[in-house]
Amino acid sequence: MEGESVMNGGEGANSYAQNSSLQGGIVEAARPVIEEEISTKIDVKQISSTFKIADYGCSTGHNSFAAMHVITQAISRKFDTEELSSLTPDFHVFFNDQVFNDFNTLFKSLPPKRLYYAAGVPGSFRVRLLPKRSIDFAYSSFALNWLSGAPKAVAEKTSPAWNNGKIHHFGARKEVLEAYTNQFAEETKAFLDCRAEELMPGGLLTILLPVVPASCNPDTAYTVDTELGVFGSCLVDLAKQGRFSADKVDSFNLPLYFTNPEEFKGIIESSNNYTIERMETLYNPGKRVLSSGPKVRATIFRAAFEFMLINHFGGEIIDELFDLYANKLAASSVLSDTANDKTFEIIVVLKRKPS
Numbered sequence: 001m002e003g004e005s006v007m008n009g010g011e012g013a014n015s016y017a018q019n020s021s022l023q024g025g026i027v028e029a030a031r032p033v034i035e036e037e038i039s040t041k042i043d044v045k046q047i048s049s050t051f052k053i054a055d056y057g058c059s060t061g062h063n064s065f066a067a068m069h070v071i072t073q074a075i076s077r078k079f080d081t082e083e084l085s086s087l088t089p090d091f092h093v094f095f096n097d098q099v100f101n102d103f104n105t106l107f108k109s110l111p112p113k114r115l116y117y118a119a120g121v122p123g124s125f126r127v128r129l130l131p132k133r134s135i136d137f138a139y140s141s142f143a144l145n146w147l148s149g150a151p152k153a154v155a156e157k158t159s160p161a162w163n164n165g166k167i168h169h170f171g172a173r174k175e176v177l178e179a180y181t182n183q184f185a186e187e188t189k190a191f192l193d194c195r196a197e198e199l200m201p202g203g204l205l206t207i208l209l210p211v212v213p214a215s216c217n218p219d220t221a222y223t224v225d226t227e228l229g230v231f232g233s234c235l236v237d238l239a240k241q242g243r244f245s246a247d248k249v250d251s252f253n254l255p256l257y258f259t260n261p262e263e264f265k266g267i268i269e270s271s272n273n274y275t276i277e278r279m280e281t282l283y284n285p286g287k288r289v290l291s292s293g294p295k296v297r298a299t300i301f302r303a304a305f306e307f308m309l310i311n312h313f314g315g316e317i318i319d320e321l322f323d324l325y326a327n328k329l330a331a332s333s334v335l336s337d338t339a340n341d342k343t344f345e346i347i348v349v350l351k352r353k354p355s
Contacts, residue, residue, distance in 0.1 A: 026208055027066045027141065029282040030347045034067075034206060037278060037349045038074040038137075041204060044082055047089055047136065051075055053116070054094040054135050054198070056125040056191070057143025061095060061106035065114070067139055068093050072115040075137075091116035094135075096125055100307070124148065126190040130198045138195050141208040144188055150253035151179035157250075164250045167232040169257065170225035184257040188267050192350075196273035199352040205274065207348045208282070214260040224258065224343050230332060231301065234324045235313075243317050252312050254305070261346055274350035282345045294329035298322050 053071055058064040072091045079088040095106060099122040110118055121129050125140070126148060154163040154176055161175040169180040195205055212224075235249045261279065268276060302322050310318060 025284040026282060026345050027063050027070070029284045029345070030067075030141075030206075030208055031070050033278060033280070033282075033347050033349070034070055035074045035077075037204065037206070038071070039078060039081075041277060041349075041351060042075070042078060042137075043202065044075070044078050044084060044087075046202065047075075049089050050092055051089040051137070052092045052094070052135050053137045053139065054096060054121070054130065056096045056129075056138065056140040056195070057146075058095040058097050058101075058106065060102050061109055063141065064095060064106075065109070065111055067141060068116060069111070069114070071137055071139065076115065092119070093117070094119050094121045094130065096121040096123065096129060099123060126187050126194065128194045128197060132197050133200050135195075135198045136200055136203050138199055138203065138205040140191075140206075142210065144191060144207065145210055145257055145259070147180075147183055147255040147257055148187060150255045151183045153179045154253045155251045162250075163253055165232075165236075166229075167235065167249075167252055168225075168228045168254050170228060180257050181263075184259060185263075185267050185270075188259075188264075189271055192268065192271040192273065196271065196352060201352055201354045203352045204277070205350040205352070207350070208345060209264065209348070210258060210343055210345050211260050211264065212258045212343055214262045224341070226332070227297070227301075227329070228254065230328050231325055234321055234328060237324065238317055238321060243320075244313055248313060255308075258343065264346075264348070268348070268350065273353055275353060276348065277351050278347065278349040280347060282347050284345065294326045297329055298326035301325065 051072075053068065055064045055068065072093075075091070076085075076088055079085050093116045095103075095118060097103075101122065103120045103122065107118070107120070123129055125143070151161065153159040153161040156162055157164075159175075161173075161179040163169075163172055163176045166172055166176075169177050192205075199205060232249075235252065236246075238244065239246045239249050265276070265279065268274060299322075302318075306318060309321070313321075
């Protein structure tokens, strides 16, 4: 369970629901692309009486609900445009995330006027979750960048990939980067292959993903790299104070990987189950505002990382850790220049090839 990356549940100040505005902005930025792809790529005459949608990595639903609204509205409009409104199907949405996800908050928060019936499907999306050819539209947002756990080799002292002194792959040695890269490729291909079995032929899979440029120099600091470095230094400081052992820090690595568009495209092509219908950069005008400010940024990190930090270091240090992190960010120039942030988001729309 320690390697699991589960967002904070509930609706409190440190919950994912209250600290995922960046992801929500990306859903809105993706709206016109999703609507256009549904309008031009889905043949409504081939749809049965029920249109099934699955969101893989839904978290507590805060942003998933907005995406499901966009998808179901676009399908309904497609039927209206083709003067087939009397044949508009029922919609059934399957919300998937890990078994530790707060599904109670998700189901309590379901929009009362939604167009769909809802069901939860707990479990890893790197394995089969639903029957063959049962899904018409698959969706995943800001989920594939989370690995099932950090590569085991990076926490082993005898391994060439031992990542001592760091908690992530940015700027790490070649062996560390290769361990992360290989695991991301393996797990992403597993995700794609499983969805290919679950999707109807001609069904669409839409993926939203944070990435970095392929040409980005790993030694050049940019926001996410520097922030994670600052976060790691906070752990080192607490270890020096005797709050936990230095070995605890050396054995902690974030199960988080930032791919680049070229690498991701290669993994899709290796699956050989899809045609790439669309792959482009999204523009989220609120990104810089939403992620600025040390206290805001520290709370965003807490919503994402608290679960795994408690499992590894214990819960006693959490408040102190994030207070220290906010103070270090405030003293750093990392957030003062938005040009430092080289990360961006892409949308990828895939169509399941005929079997």
